[in-house]
Amino acid sequence: MIEVNELTKRYGGTTAVxxxxxxxxxxxxxGFLGPNGAGKSTTLRLILGLNEPSGGSxxxxxxxxxxxxxxxxxxxxxxxxxxxHGGRxxxxxxxxxxxxxxxPRSRVDEVLAEVGLTGAARRRIGGxxxxxxxxxxxxGTLLGDPPVLLFDEPLNGLDPEGVKWVRGLFRRLAVEGRTVFVSSHLMTEMESTADELVVIGRGELIAAESLADFAARGTRSSVSVRTRQGAELxxxxxxxGADVRPVGGDGQGELLTVTGLSSERVAELAFRHRIMLGELTTGRSSLEEAFMELTADSIEYGARTAREPGANR
Structure with a gap:
């Protein structure tokens, strides 16, 4: 188990955590999530004792x-x-x-086999x-058969087979009762792999809860509705008070995305005003959308939206 208690780290006048x-x-x-510059790497280094905290433990x-x-x-x-060392x-x-x-030296061969590198054991790392x-x-993380494992962006450079393998490895380690803490910017992988999330922004905690609870707290439900009476609806x-956005249309009518009202309320209003609906479905936004919504005020380095063609310069 990893327990972080009122942890603070300052570098001069900058507070990283x-x-x-x-x-x-x-x-x-x-899963350990946060925008660039949120303090994730600093936190991992503090856990490992590579940096001394300014406060907390x-x-x-x-x-x-x-x-x-x-x-x-x-x-x-x-x-x-x-x-x-690339020469080793x-x-x-x-x-x-x-x-x-x-x-024991025997563990070297065991972990090389486990990660699929037996054939490269005598090759220099620089290549x-x-x-x-x-x-x-x-x-290296598996070498000592430890009860606690930390990974910072472990999927970088892995092909699809490698990603699938790592996903299975994390699940197996957790099933064995180990503590598995994974820092990643890949929301789809966290959605497929993580049971719980710790989310930070500008060095402060945003959420520490199950993935399902985080998604439920941070997303807005939406309703997709298709009708031939799009303008009227x-x-x-x-x-x-709903926000209505047209997203296309075909011979079956116009498709609208509605936020701010439940599907039951949309159906009730359409029925009361004699508007025929060809489709009515409820959906939720993804973990990535929830993350973007809840960390919007914590983004330190954000790119500006590209200008539309022909916009004033």
Whole structure:
């Protein structure tokens, strides 16, 4: 278990993490999300004792991680897959980690096989692709068979087969009762993999809850409705306070997306005013849309929307 309690980190006049508190529980895959510059990498470094907090505390299974000798037996972490000695072979790199943590040399061959790098064990890391380096980094996290695992953008450079493999690996580790904490900007992967989410913005906590609860809190339900009386229905729903957006049409009528009213209310109003509906469905926005909505005020580096063709310059 990872417990973060009012954690703060300042660099001069800049506060990277501010009064951050959350718990990462065993037996679950917990996603760690936030816009660029939100403080995710700083938080991971504070968990691992690589940086000293300005305030607050963080413990791994009840103790600060830096107080634990032979750390790879307690926590496996992948922060930067490219931060390895390119002149070493994959086997030599892992063997050095094993020696420093008093881990049996046999584990090197076991984890290389688990990540699919047995055939590359004697190759120098400098010739590895990014995806191969990611697999090697994951092998390093597994080397000490630790109960807690941290991953920072573990899917970078992986092909579809590799992504599927990592997704299964995280699930297996969680089922084994381990604590799995994954920082990623890939919302679709978090939607497919995570049980819980920790979301931060500008170094402060936005949410720490189940993926389902986060999506429910951050999204707006919408109703898709098709009718041949689009203009009439639009005026009627707008008068009720709904936002109505046309999204196309065909021989069956105009398709509208309605937010701000339930499907039951839309159907009731249409029936009362004798407007025939050809389609009425309810949907919810994606995790990505929920994330964008809830972190909109926390984006430090945002691109401006491109100008329309012909717009004034």
């Amino acid at each position: 501010k009064d951050l508190s959350f718990t990462v529980r065993p037996g679950l895959v917990t 963080v413990t791994v299974d009840g103790r600060p991680f830096r107080d634990r000798p032979r750390g790879l037996r307690h926590v496996g972490a992948l922060l930067d897959a490219g931060d390895v 072979t994959a086997a030599a790199h892992l063997a050095a980690l094993a020696r420093g943590n008093r881990i 590895f692709s990014l995806g191969m380096k990611q697999r090697l980094g994951i092998a 639009t005026d009627l729903l707008t008068a009720e």
